[in-house]
Amino acid sequence: MINGSFRTTRTIRETTMRLTLSSLERRQISLMYFKQTSSLKEVATEIFIGREVQFHLWFDPTQDFHNYAVLWNPTEIIFFVDDIPIRRYPRQSDATFPIRPMWVYGSIWDASSWATEEGKYKADYRYQPFIGRYQTFKLGGCTADGSASCHPPSGSPLGPTGLSQQQILAMEWVKSNYKAYDYCQDPRRDHSLTPEC
Numbered sequence: 001m002i003n004g005s006f007r008t009t010r011t012i013r014e015t016t017m018r019l020t021l022s023s024l025e026r027r028q029i030s031l032m033y034f035k036q037t038s039s040l041k042e043v044a045t046e047i048f049i050g051r052e053v054q055f056h057l058w059f060d061p062t063q064d065f066h067n068y069a070v071l072w073n074p075t076e077i078i079f080f081v082d083d084i085p086i087r088r089y090p091r092q093s094d095a096t097f098p099i100r101p102m103w104v105y106g107s108i109w110d111a112s113s114w115a116t117e118e119g120k121y122k123a124d125y126r127y128q129p130f131i132g133r134y135q136t137f138k139l140g141g142c143t144a145d146g147s148a149s150c151h152p153p154s155g156s157p158l159g160p161t162g163l164s165q166q167q168i169l170a171m172e173w174v175k176s177n178y179k180a181y182d183y184c185q186d187p188r189r190d191h192s193l194t195p196e197c
Contacts, residue, residue, distance in 0.1 A: 030044070085171040
């Protein structure tokens, strides 16, 4: 599980702050924060490239640190914001689920080509440097060849997999009120490439 609090000290619409698990084959798990417009802030969750779900945030992430986490275990990937699960991606096949060792990194990058209303706004480098701050960053888990005695971290009081009923209800609340985009519901996508949809 990767778990950390971050915020940008000055949020510029066209930049994205990203926390990513990645492998050599570019199979990745990303949690990205970006600002769509002056008042609309979003977090995007992505598995591999293109399996993206975006959410409007129900708070202003520039005012304080907030906790963002990704739980990745052999059966599922769960994204959390302030301990509220916002997305659960169950393993359905090895072809659509990351199973190789990964490393973690954080970055700030120019996302103006896609993150701002389909590229409507371009990055304004007069506002650089763009600064992101992390605090209480934690990385926990088992190595790919870990022993049977290794116990991966849990995102639920139920144990290493699954969510409690309260967490499921919280996740449904987020989906119902704050989901902004889901690749499975995008009519422009070729869904033959995303069998999980």
